[in-house]
Amino acid sequence: WLxxxxxxxxxxxxxAQEGQQNVLDVAVPSSQIKQASDLRSVFNYLQTTLPELxxxxxxxxxxxxxxxxxxxxxxxxxVDYKTTTADAQEAKEYDAFAASxxxxxxxxxxxxxxxxxxxxxxNPLLGGTGEAVVYFVxxxxxxxxxxxxxxxKLLFLNLSKTTDYxxxxxxxxxxRIYIYYKNFSENQESIETLTxxxxxxxxxxxxxxAGAYLESVSAKIPxxxxxxxxxxxNPDYTYWEERIKDLNEEILPYQKxxxxxxxxxxxxxxxxxxxxxESFATYTWPADYKIDGGYHKISGSGGxxxxxxxxxxxxxxxxxxxxxxxxxxxxxxxxxxxxxLSSGGYRVYDEDGKATEKSSLVDxxxxxxxxxxxxxxxxxxxxxNKEGSNKLYQAKYADVDHKNLYEFKTNILPSGSLKYDDAxxxxxxxxxxxxxxxxxxxxxxxxxxxxxxxxxxxSNGYVCENTVMVEGAKQDGSDTKSFYIPEDFxxxxxxxxxxxxxxxxxxxLPFNLTKTLKEALGIKYLHQFLDVRDEGFAFSWELEVPAxxxxxxxxxxETSGQVFNISSEKMKELTGGxxxxxxxxTGELKEKYLYGTYTRQTIGNLISRHKGxxxxxxxxxxxxxxxxxxxxFPFDQFRAYVAIPASEVDxxxxxxxxxxxxxxxxxxxxxxxxxxTDKDNFNVAGGNNAIEISTEKACDVKVYTVNGTLxxxxxxxxxxxxxxxxxxxxxxxxxxVIVK
Numbered sequence: 001w002l003x004x005x006x007x008x009x010x011x012x013x014x015x016a017q018e019g020q021q022n023v024l025d026v027a028v029p030s031s032q033i034k035q036a037s038d039l040r041s042v043f044n045y046l047q048t049t050l051p052e053l054x055x056x057x058x059x060x061x062x063x064x065x066x067x068x069x070x071x072x073x074x075x076x077x078x079v080d081y082k083t084t085t086a087d088a089q090e091a092k093e094y095d096a097f098a099a100s101x102x103x104x105x106x107x108x109x110x111x112x113x114x115x116x117x118x119x120x121x122x123n124p125l126l127g128g129t130g131e132a133v134v135y136f137v138x139x140x141x142x143x144x145x146x147x148x149x150x151x152x153k154l155l156f157l158n159l160s161k162t163t164d165y166x167x168x169x170x171x172x173x174x175x176r177i178y179i180y181y182k183n184f185s186e187n188q189e190s191i192e193t194l195t196x197x198x199x200x201x202x203x204x205x206x207x208x209x210a211g212a213y214l215e216s217v218s219a220k221i222p223x224x225x226x227x228x229x230x231x232x233x234n235p236d237y238t239y240w241e242e243r244i245k246d247l248n249e250e251i252l253p254y255q256k257x258x259x260x261x262x263x264x265x266x267x268x269x270x271x272x273x274x275x276x277x278e279s280f281a282t283y284t285w286p287a288d289y290k291i292d293g294g295y296h297k298i299s300g301s302g303g304x305x306x307x308x309x310x311x312x313x314x315x316x317x318x319x320x321x322x323x324x325x326x327x328x329x330x331x332x333x334x335x336x337x338x339x340x341l342s343s344g345g346y347r348v349y350d351e352d353g354k355a356t357e358k359s360s361l362v363d364x365x366x367x368x369x370x371x372x373x374x375x376x377x378x379x380x381x382x383x384x385n386k387e388g389s390n391k392l393y394q395a396k397y398a399d400v401d402h403k404n405l406y407e408f409k410t411n412i413l414p415s416g417s418l419k420y421d422d423a424x425x426x427x428x429x430x431x432x433x434x435x436x437x438x439x440x441x442x443x444x445x446x447x448x449x450x451x452x453x454x455x456x457x458x459s460n461g462y463v464c465e466n467t468v469m470v471e472g473a474k475q476d477g478s479d480t481k482s483f484y485i486p487e488d489f490x491x492x493x494x495x496x497x498x499x500x501x502x503x504x505x506x507x508x509l510p511f512n513l514t515k516t517l518k519e520a521l522g523i524k525y526l527h528q529f530l531d532v533r534d535e536g537f538a539f540s541w542e543l544e545v546p547a548x549x550x551x552x553x554x555x556x557x558e559t560s561g562q563v564f565n566i567s568s569e570k571m572k573e574l575t576g577g578x579x580x581x582x583x584x585x586t587g588e589l590k591e592k593y594l595y596g597t598y599t600r601q602t603i604g605n606l607i608s609r610h611k612g613x614x615x616x617x618x619x620x621x622x623x624x625x626x627x628x629x630x631x632x633f634p635f636d637q638f639r640a641y642v643a644i645p646a647s648e649v650d651x652x653x654x655x656x657x658x659x660x661x662x663x664x665x666x667x668x669x670x671x672x673x674x675x676x677t678d679k680d681n682f683n684v685a686g687g688n689n690a691i692e693i694s695t696e697k698a699c700d701v702k703v704y705t706v707n708g709t710l711x712x713x714x715x716x717x718x719x720x721x722x723x724x725x726x727x728x729x730x731x732x733x734x735x736x737v738i739v740k
Contacts, residue, residue, distance in 0.1 A: 023052050024253055027258045031267040036275050042267055043283050048534025050261050058255040064247040065134040091221040093238065094214040173680040205444050209635070244522040268292045269319065272382075275300030284311040285332070293337065295371060295383035300324060308339075320372070320381060320411050322361065338364045338381070343371025362421070366392045371440070373485040376411055376419045389413050393442050395420075399433035400484035402600065403586075412442060416450025427652045430454075431600070432470060432483040432637070436462055453474045462489035463579065465568070469496040470508075471600065471637040477705070482599035483637055485510060486586060488581035493571055496564040498638065506640035508589050510566075513545040513553075520574045522559030527552040527658055529594035529642065536655030537593075537616070537642060540663075547583035550596035550640030552618070552658070582653055596640045604631025606641060614649055616642040623656035632731060633704065686737035691723040691730065704731045 018729030026049045029041035058198065087095075223282050237248045271285060275298065285291065297320040299305060304726070312332045319326070325347075326339035334349040334561040341347050341357060346364035348356050364379050365374040373390030384391050389411055395418070396405045406428075410420040418435065422428070428435065430453045442448055442456045448465065455462035467489075470480045491511070504527075513526060527539035528551050545551045555563065571579060589596030597606075605628045606615050615626045617639065633643070658666040681696035693701060693716055703712040704724065712723060727739050 001160065023049060023056060027259070028263065031263045031388070032270050033267055033273070033503050034270045036273050039273065040681050042264055043259070046264060046286060046289070047283060050264075053257055053261070053449055057258060059242055060247060060251045060254065064244065064251060065246045067240055067247060071237065071244060074236050074237045074240060076237045077231040078234045080232070083226050084226045084228070085223040085391035086220045086226065087218075088224050093138040093140060093216040094179065094218040094221075098214045098218070100210040101255045122151045122475060138245065151403070154242065204543075234280075252259070254739070264289065266290050266292065269294045269296045269298070272297045272299070275632055281310060284310045285310050285314045285316065285327070287313040287332065289314040290320060291316045293317060297322050297382060298712050301641060302671060306340075318371070322381060326348060326584075335370060338368065338372070338563055361729050362392065363598055366394065366409055369393075373411075373717075374409070376421055387414050388445055389419075389447075391445065394438040396427075396438070397428050397433070398486045399427070399429065399482065400482035402427055403484070405436075405676045409446060410437075412445035412447050414446040416447040416452075418451070418454070429481060430468070432482045434467075434485045434487075434489060436465065436487060455487075460678065462487060463492060464489050464582075465492045467494050467565075467580075467582070469494070469638065471498060471601075479600045479634075479659060480637070483510065484585055485582060489582050491571070491582055493568040494564060494566040494580055496638075497562050499561055501560050502555050502557055504554045504656075506550065506618055507553045508548065508550040508583055508598070508638055508640045510547050512547045512600075513551070513584075515544050517574060518544070519564045519582075522556045523563070524556045525552070525554040525658070527554075529592045530659065532644060532648060533657065536657045537644075538657040538659060541661045543661075547581070547587055548585055548596065550589060550591050552593040552640075564729070593644050594644050595643055596638075597635070598637050600637050601633050603632060603636055604628065606635055607631065610643040612646055613643045613648050616644075618656065628736075632729075632736075636700045637726045644651075682733070684732045684735050684737055686730075686739040687722070688740050689724060689727060689736060691725055691732055693721045693723065693732070695721075701733055705729070 015369075026045070029045055030038060031042070033039050033042065094508070138348060154672075164370040209250060219237050245270055269292065271513060291314070292539070293316070295318050298308065299322045307326075307328050308321050308324060309327040311329040312327035312334060314332045316326060316332070316334045317336055319334075321337075321339040323339050325342060326334060332593070333349055333353045334355075335353050338361075339347050339350045346358045346361060348358055348364050350368070356367065358367055361381055362374050365372040369392050371383065372381055373384040373389040374392055380390075382390065391411065392409045393412060395410045396407045398405045398456065406425060408420050408425055410418045412421055412709050420428075433453060435454045437454060437456045438636075440456060440458055442454075443463075443465075448454075448456075449638075450466075452466050452468045453464065454466075455464040472480060474480055502524075505523075513523070518526060526542040526545050526562070528542050528545060528549065530538040530540040532538070539552055542551065565576065567578070585598060589598065603615075607626060617624050617626060617635070682699065683694040685692045691703060695716060695717055698715065698717045701712075701716050701721075701723070702710060703714075704723065705728070714721075714723060725739055729738055730734065731737075
């Protein structure tokens with residue numbers, strides 16, 4: 001009790017002072033963090049104010065508990081005792097009998113009493129012999145006496161009913177009267193004896209005598225004491241009741257404040273936050289408290305050794321700390337978050353709280369790529385934006401000059417291009433090269449449909465929605481890049497602008513020319529190199545030609561033009577939605593003596609590559625021998641040529657022999673002609689803004705720039721012809737001319 005009072009009085013006197021008021025006056029900060037000062041307000045409140053608030057509340061609660069305990073051990077009422085006395089019941093009954101036997105008219109009053117008459121001999125209450133006696137017993141003692149002498153001997157006497165009584169079952173005179181009563185003072189039975197002279201059979205006289213005597217007997221019966229309780233309010237109990245009421249009123253504002261502070265158990269970061277000089281490195285984020293970073297970023301000037309918290313004992317979700325560590329010690333849980341490492345690099349926490357280390361911020365963002373993006377244009381990490389332009393995709397690239405696959409992360413921009421860190425990767429191009437993306441959801445990107453030569457990995461391999469193959473020279477006269485693909489993919493659309501005619505054309509293509517595709521595109525014949533014969537080069541008829549295999553293509557008479565320029569819709573129709581299967585071009589493009597090429601080069605380069613061999617190709621259904629005189633002419637990508645040891649062939653006598661499906665020679669072969677011009681029947685010279693041609697026979701003329709760009713193609717008749725061109729240097733059927 002004294003301890004409880006000490007807590008109550010001592011604690012109450014302390015906490016009711018100014019310090020208490022100050023704690024209650026500190027406003028609970030907002031749980032929505034928009035700037036660094038908001039964050040500090042929350043941390044300060046949790047580190048300083050809330051513990052003081054809870055300490056005060058605990059102390060007051062202890063005082064309340066002590067007061068309640070004291071109250072429980074205090075009597076509610078004070079109790080006093082009062083003693084009263086009264087006549088015993090027997091005395092009252094004897095007095096009443098005595099009063100009833102005093103009469104004036106010869107009759108008794110109403111007086112009920114029990115009696116029995118016996119002889120004294122054998123009486124269990126008396127000794128003696130042969131006496132006739134009457135026992136008078138108070139009604140309240142009837143049972144007690146009856147248990148002794150036998151109830152059947154008790155008679156009920158009402159003296160008011162008759163004036164005379166005749167003894168029952170007695171033949172002797174009554175000579176003695178006994179009065180039986182309880183001596184309460186000595187806690188024993190007492191019997192008063194009244195000896196009478198013989199009163200033969202007159203009970204009235206006996207009653208008169210007995211009544212007078214009973215008054216004296218009544219006086220001998222002790223008084224009965226009665227003790228009663230008297231209750232009154234206990235002032236101590238009333239005090240503690242009032243004290244508990246006061247304490248409850250004192251506790252209430254603390255309870256409300258703590259309840260209000262519970263909103264800080266879940267705080268949310270609403271914006272990116274720049275800490276500046278703010279520091280929370282000594283703080284502990286408490287258990288049962290959560291931070292939802294909202295996928296925002298906290299940054300500052302601390303560098304790799306900066307920390308947001310000394311210890312995290314609670315839960316931190318969806319937060320980026322880009323310039324420091326989230327916590328030095330983590331005994332709680334951190335999910336979907338990124339922080340720095342003291343040793344450099346970044347620590348990434350996945351949705352289950354599992355931590356991994358990444359070497360760069362880009363790799364860290366990619367580890368949580370469904371949540372965070374990295375914008376290569378700004379160098380900034382953030383939540384994936386609405387357009388998805390900062391989402392990261394894993395990609396790889398190789399081309400003919402860089403055949404080792406280079407792996408990198410990239411954005412897909414809505415404009416239909418890739419954005420990545422090109423500091424060490426400036427050589428990537430979409431020209432005759434494929435970029436492979438490993439993430440299947442790249443096809444959901446806004447700009448994906450506009451991407452050229454980008455293949456996305458699906459469950460059954462890479463798929464490229466828009467494949468473009470280019471050849472020849474660029475507008476600036478430079479060569480287009482060599483075509484190179486390190487891995488297979490399926491093209492859903494193909495742009496290839498090469499014009500084909502009914503004449504046999506060499507080709508080497510990176511996709512299968514299937515029977516279905518051949519028929520759908522209007523290809524009449526496919527031939528592959530078979531062997532060298534005395535009469536010429538034999539080419540076998542083929543139903544299909546595998547990818548990367550050189551061949552001859554001849555179209556139907558009604559087909560010409562850009563037959564491999566295939567739209568998405570047409571591709572679905574041609575392939576049943578499967579697309580065109582492109583094979584990697586890493587192997588040798590050769591079928592016996594027929595070679596394919598995916599590189600634009602000069603004829604001179606081709607001849608140089610095949611020392612000791614003769615090189616042939618087709619032109620306008622003719623088999624053409626390539627010589628040094630046309631070494632500056634270009635030889636475009638996706639073409640084929642024949643290279644045979646010079647010791648095995650005699651060029652002027654060979655023909656191109658095309659066989660049908662039964663192995664029989666077709667009638668389309670012609671004699672071999674050299675591109676080298678015959679000076680006796682063909683002359684060309686440069687004039688003023690014109691090329692002057694003189695020939696004895698009609699022939700085809702092709703005019704190229706020295707860079708290999710075709711300027712003009714014409715069929716001239718025998719005689720003299722003038723072809724108007726701008727001033728410059730040209731190559732006409734292998735002869736260089738200068739036009740002024």
